[in-house]
Amino acid sequence: MDFSLTAEQRDIREAVAELCSRFPDAYWRGLDRQRAYPEAFVKALTEAGWLAALIPTEYEGAGLGITEGAIILEEINHSGGNAATAHAQMYTMGTVLKHGLDAQKRKYLPAIARGELRLQAFGVTEPNSGSETTRLETRAVRQGDRYVINGRKIFISRAQHSDLLLLLARTTPYDELSDKSRGLSVFLVDLTEAVAKGQIVINPVEVMINHHTTELVIQDLEIPAENLIGEEGLGFRYIIDGWNAERILVASEAIGDGHWFVERASKYASERVVFGRPIGANQGIQFPISQAFAHIEAADLMRHKAAWLFDTGQKCGFEANSAKLLASQASWEAANACLDTHGGYGFAVDYDVERKLRETRLLMTAPISNNMVLNFIGQNVLGMPRSY
Amino acid sequence: MARHLLTRPVEWLFVNIAVCAKCVPISAVTIEIDPTTKRVKREGVSHELDPAAASAVEEALRLVEAHGGEVTVVTMGMPNAVDEIRKALAMGAERGVLISDPALAGSDTLGTAKALAAAIKKGQYDMVICATESTDTYSGLVPGQLAELLGVAALTFAKKVKVEGSKAVVRRQTDFGYQVVEAELPVLITVSSGINEPRYPSLKGIMGAKRKEIATYSAADVGLSPDQVGESGAREKVLTVGKPPTRAQGTVVTDEGDGGVKIADFLASLKVL
Ligand SMILES: Cc1cc2nc3c(=O)[nH]c(=O)nc-3n(C[C@H](O)[C@H](O)[C@H](O)COP(=O)(O)OP(=O)(O)OC[C@H]3O[C@@H](n4cnc5c(N)ncnc54)[C@H](O)[C@@H]3O)c2cc1C
Numbered sequence: 275m276d277f278s279l280t281a282e283q284r285d286i287r288e289a290v291a292e293l294c295s296r297f298p299d300a301y302w303r304g305l306d307r308q309r310a311y312p313e314a315f316v317k318a319l320t321e322a323g324w325l326a327a328l329i330p331t332e333y334e335g336a337g338l339g340i341t342e343g344a345i346i347l348e349e350i351n352h353s354g355g356n357a358a359t360a361h362a363q364m365y366t367m368g369t370v371l372k373h374g375l376d377a378q379k380r381k382y383l384p385a386i387a388r389g390e391l392r393l394q395a396f397g398v399t400e401p402n403s404g405s406e407t408t409r410l411e412t413r414a415v416r417q418g419d420r421y422v423i424n425g426r427k428i429f430i431s432r433a434q435h436s437d438l439l440l441l442l443a444r445t446t447p448y449d450e451l452s453d454k455s456r457g458l459s460v461f462l463v464d465l466t467e468a469v470a471k472g473q474i475v476i477n478p479v480e481v482m483i484n485h486h487t488t489e490l491v492i493q494d495l496e497i498p499a500e501n502l503i504g505e506e507g508l509g510f511r512y513i514i515d516g517w518n519a520e521r522i523l524v525a526s527e528a529i530g531d532g533h534w535f536v537e538r539a540s541k542y543a544s545e546r547v548v549f550g551r552p553i554g555a556n557q558g559i560q561f562p563i564s565q566a567f568a569h570i571e572a573a574d575l576m577r578h579k580a581a582w583l584f585d586t587g588q589k590c591g592f593e594a595n596s597a598k599l600l601a602s603q604a605s606w607e608a609a610n611a612c613l614d615t616h617g618g619y620g621f622a623v624d625y626d627v628e629r630k631l632r633e634t635r636l637l638m639t640a641p642i643s644n645n646m647v648l649n650f651i652g653q654n655v656l657g658m659p660r661s662y
Numbered sequence: 663m664a665r666h667l668l669t670r671p672v673e674w675l676f677v678n679i680a681v682c683a684k685c686v687p688i689s690a691v692t693i694e695i696d697p698t699t700k701r702v703k704r705e706g707v708s709h710e711l712d713p714a715a716a717s718a719v720e721e722a723l724r725l726v727e728a729h730g731g732e733v734t735v736v737t738m739g740m741p742n743a744v745d746e747i748r749k750a751l752a753m754g755a756e757r758g759v760l761i762s763d764p765a766l767a768g769s770d771t772l773g774t775a776k777a778l779a780a781a782i783k784k785g786q787y788d789m790v791i792c793a794t795e796s797t798d799t800y801s802g803l804v805p806g807q808l809a810e811l812l813g814v815a816a817l818t819f820a821k822k823v824k825v826e827g828s829k830a831v832v833r834r835q836t837d838f839g840y841q842v843v844e845a846e847l848p849v850l851i852t853v854s855s856g857i858n859e860p861r862y863p864s865l866k867g868i869m870g871a872k873r874k875e876i877a878t879y880s881a882a883d884v885g886l887s888p889d890q891v892g893e894s895g896a897r898e899k900v901l902t903v904g905k906p907p908t909r910a911q912g913t914v915v916t917d918e919g920d921g922g923v924k925i926a927d928f929l930a931s932l933k934v935l
Contacts, residue, residue, distance in 0.1 A: 281745070282868065285752060289863040296862075323865035336865050 277578070279345075287345050293318055294353030299626045302355055306484045306629050311435050316360045319350075320389035325363045328519075329371070333383035339585035340519055344526035344577065351530030354626060356633050358485065358527065362394035362432060365519050366440050369460060373504035373512045382438070382462070395436035395465065397427040397490060398513065405646050406662075407442070408454050408510060412492060414443040414461065416506075419499045421461065427490040429640070433476050435486060439463040442513055445506050458509035462501045483632045517642075518584060521594040524637055525577045528601035531634040532570035535608035538627065539563045539615040546617075553615070562611035569604035576600055592655045599647045602637040609634050676730030677825055677847070679722040680759075680787040682778055682808070683715035683735050683750055685743040686798040693798055700900040701768060702798060704740060711746040714793030714853075716753075716860035721823055721853050722791050723754045723861070729825055732756040734785060738766060738777050744876055751871035752863030758876035759785075765881045768893030775807035777891055780884035782812065789830060790850040794819060805852045815845035818852045 279287070297315045305312055319325055327343050329335020336342075343364055350357035367386050370378055370393075385391040403409040412425025423443055433439065439462075446457035468474040473495040476488045504512055540563055543554025553559045580593035609631040613620035620627045638644050652658045687693055687702070688710045694703045711719075722733040735750040737743050738761040747758035761777050769777065782790060790812065795802035809816035821840070822833035831844040835854050863871075881891055889895050915924045929935040 281748070282872065284745075285748060285863070285868045285871075286865070288749070289752065289865075289868060292862040321864070322862065327865060336869055338865075 277575075283342060283345055286342055287349055289322075290324060290346050290349040291353060293322055293324075294350055294355055297353070297355060299354050303623065303626060303629060307623075309480075309484050309486075311486055312355075312359050315355065316363075316435075319360055320363075325360060325389065326387040328364055329367060329383055329387045333371075333379060334387040335383070339581070340522050341578070341581040341585055343519075344522055344581050347523050348526040348530035348533075351527045351634075352533045353530075354534055354630070356484070357530070358633070358636070359432070360394065361523060361527070362396060362436075363392055365516065365523060366393050366396050368516050368519055369440060369503060369512050370462065372515060373460070373508075378462070378500075378503065391438060392436045393438040393440065393462075395430055395433040395439040397430045397433075397439055397441040399427060399429045401426060401428045405643060407513070408458070409448065410442065410444060410458065412441075412443040414445050414459060416445070416499065420496050421499060421502070423461070423492055423495040423497065425492050427492070429479065429487050430490050431485060431487040433465065433486075433488045433490060434478070437464070437466055439465045439468075439474075439490075440503075442509050445509075455510050456507045458513075459506045460503040460509040460512050461497060462503060463495065463497055468495055468497075483629075483636060485636070518580070518590050518594040520641055521598040522577060522580050522584060522590075524641060525573065525580070525594075525597035525601035528598075528605040528634060528637045529570060529574050529577060531630060531637075532566065532573070532601070532605040532608045534630060535605065535612040535627075535634075536563060536567045536570065539608070539612040542619075543615050559615055563608075563615065566604060566608035566611045569600070569607055573597060573600035573604045592651065595647045595650050598637075598642070599644050599651075602634075602644060605634045606638060677725055677788045678731045678734070678786060679725060679789045679791055680734045680736050680782050680785065681715070681718045681722045681750070681755070682790065682792045682804070683719060683737050683746065684712045684793075684796045684798070685709050685737060685739045685746040686712040686796060689713070689797070695903045697903070699768070700903050709742070709746065711749045712793060712796050712798070713860075714795065714797050714855055716750075717855065717857050718791045718793050718853050719750045719753055719755060720858045720860040721820075721851075722789075724858070725789070725823065725825060731788070734759060734787070736778055736781050737761070738769075738774055738781075741878075744878075747876055748871050749863060751874045751876075752867040753861055754867060755874075757874055760876060760878045761881070761884060762878060763881040765888050765892045768896060769891050770896035770898035771801050771803040772807055772897060773891040773895050775804050775811055777881065777884065777886060778804070779808055779811035780886055781879055782808075784879075784884065788847045788849075789825075790814070790848075791823075792850065792852045794852045794854055805850060809850040812848075812850065814848050814850050816850045816852070817843050817845055820851050820853045821857055823851055823853070823857075 323336060324346050326335040327338045327346055331337040347357040347361055367383060370382055386393050398407060400410045400412060402411055414421045414423045441461045441463050442458055444457055445459040451457045473493060475491040479487050479489055481487055543559050544552050546553045576593060577597040580590045580597045583590035583593055612627050613631055616625060616627050619625050653660050686709060687707045691707055696703050726733055733755040734757045735747050735755045736759045737747055741762050743760055747760055751758055759781050761781050766777060792805040806816055817830060817832040819835045820832040821835045824831045829844045829846055830849045832851060834841045834843050913928060915921055926935060
């Protein structure tokens with residue numbers, strides 16, 4: 275078993291770290307305070323090609339695997355930044371790539387790879403369905419060569435910073451379905467146009483982190499039928515297909531956060547002197563940091579295994595979900611150890627610990643809550659009875 | 663520097679540039695000296711492309727972007743210095759040359775300059791760019807020796823580099839301001855720190871670097887015999903290594919309403935005023 279990274283993967287890690295080093299703590303802190311979008315960072319990331327890592331070379335991307343994508347996002351969070359501001363540009367295109375028609379791929383993917391088009395908004399969650407995606411109510415009705423869509427979405431991130439929206443909507447009423455996993459379809463929506471025509475109204479939702487998440491009110495949105503991705507009614511299956519990649523990437527962000535917390539905590543613990551010795555000499559400070567680090571490294575192994583399975587075309591549902599579960603828990607543990615280590619200064623904005631703690635907390639809840647991961651493991655992997 | 667001016671048109675359409683780039687311990691580690699060899703410990707120490715050399719690479723890339731041409735990175739170092747060469751290739755350099763040989767270990771600055779000169783002479787370059795000094799040992803001696811061995815002019819401490827016609831024009835930093843100096847190509851230039859902000863490698867750059875050629879030479883490959891380089895060829899000998907003397911404590915002036923006068927008196931005593 276070889277756990278080492280390839281020379282190319284090491285180069286990727288170093289180059290991303292170098293780019294990130296030009297966007298220091300103060301940059302992210304300033305944005306957080308103003309709830310501003312990291313335009314300059316996303317531009318630099320795009321221009322250097324990092325967000326096109328997963329797009330195949332025939333569509334002008336780098337054609338890399340999820341392992342490399344994972345390294346890129348991990349390094350952003352490791353640097354003190356927040357990859358969630360841009361990660362969706364990396365992977366949302368996966369649905370188009372996997373299930374789109376050739377013409378759709380040629381139309382969109384090269385422009386996404388070049389960064390001319392942003393596809394980084396993904397509309398699934400609704401106020402009345404939440405975790406139960408198959409209950410979503412946003413309705414798409416076919417009328418000739420168009421679909422007319424009405425409904426409401428909540429927590430749709432980066433909608434104000436995206437040209438396109440990948441939208442999951444109902445094409446067959448729930449009651450008419452025998453297979454409840456059918457009846458949903460995926461559409462590509464030109465957000466700029468829809469907003470200009472007043473067919474989508476975007477209402478920002480203020481949250482505890484700098485996340486640019488929004489509510490979408492969709493009223494008589496008309497889109498050409500050719501914007502349907504794949505087959506009508508198979509949307510939920512397509513979305514599930516993308517989940518493993520997303521889980522691995524989100525796990526990687528948590529691992530990056532975890533390393534940030536452990537590094538900051540161990541450095542501070544070694545430097546801060548109280549009662550005549552560094553606080554890190556006290557096991558009450560030292561052990562929680564060591565423990566969190568061990569958990570992060572364990573999650574890291576699960577993440578690498580999941581990524582390897584994914585990149586070699588094998589089933590990875592359990593590993594990808596577990597990586598997300600373990601990494602988000604480990605990072606949260608590290609965040610708290612880091613906060614405790616910093617005492618009162620952990621709460622001081624200038625130390626960035628409280629910001630990173632707020633940011634990493636999201637990963638336990640979104641894009642899927644850890645409870646639903648445990649449901650998946652209990653029922654789909656271990657075959658226990660379904661709880662819902 | 664085999665390319666001769668007479669073989670070139672008067673208008674220089676492109677410049678081929680060799681950049682001498684060193685691989686140094688990463689800035690986060692404290693440099694340690696091996697007490698027996700009295701050399702910088704390099705084995706087992708994380709290393710990086712010298713930030714000063716990265717600026718030299720950046721300057722070279724900007725020149726070839728403006729005029730056409732190619733950048734070659736030349737490094738003398740341990741075999742793992744290919745990591746640093748690859749980084750320069752990912753930034754946009756076209757090819758790499760690594761001179762690596764156990765026989766080169768312990769070379770003094772002149773030995774290093776000889777090895778670099780020998781490797782550079784195997785190619786055809788219009789310009790050699792070096793950092794003013796490396797950020798690990800700071801001798802600053804290699805570029806001058808290299809220029810001499812190549813038989814070209816050295817324009818040093820460049821804060822700005824331009825190619826005009828068949829000349830290199832350099833804005834040169836001095837203690838009191840700037841000089842503008844120029845020389846006919848081929849030429850050697852040393853760039854000051856802060857001359858530019860080196861680009862970071864792009865993803866395409868990293869992918870592309872895999873296909874670029876890195877030539878590896880031994881001392882014999884570049885025509886150097888053991889008595890010219892390495893420990894045995896070194897004319898500089900490190901006798902002892904010691905810490906710099908601690909500086910005498912400064913004079914603290916306490917302001918009790920008369921601080922200005924006290925400082926003036928102190929400066930007058932030094933004959934500064
Ligand atoms: C900042 C942020 C950004 C987001 N970005 C996006 C986005 O871009 N696009 C998008 O579509 N969505 C997005 N989401 C939505 C996110 O995916 C959902 O919040 C998440 O899936 C949970 O849905 P919910 O909030 O409706 O919670 P609910 O489904 O109401 O669940 C509430 C709680 O009950 C638990 N629960 C529910 N059912 C069960 C059960 N059977 N067993 C055990 N526990 C259960 C859940 O685990 C959770 O803890 C975002 C959310 C946030 C906070």
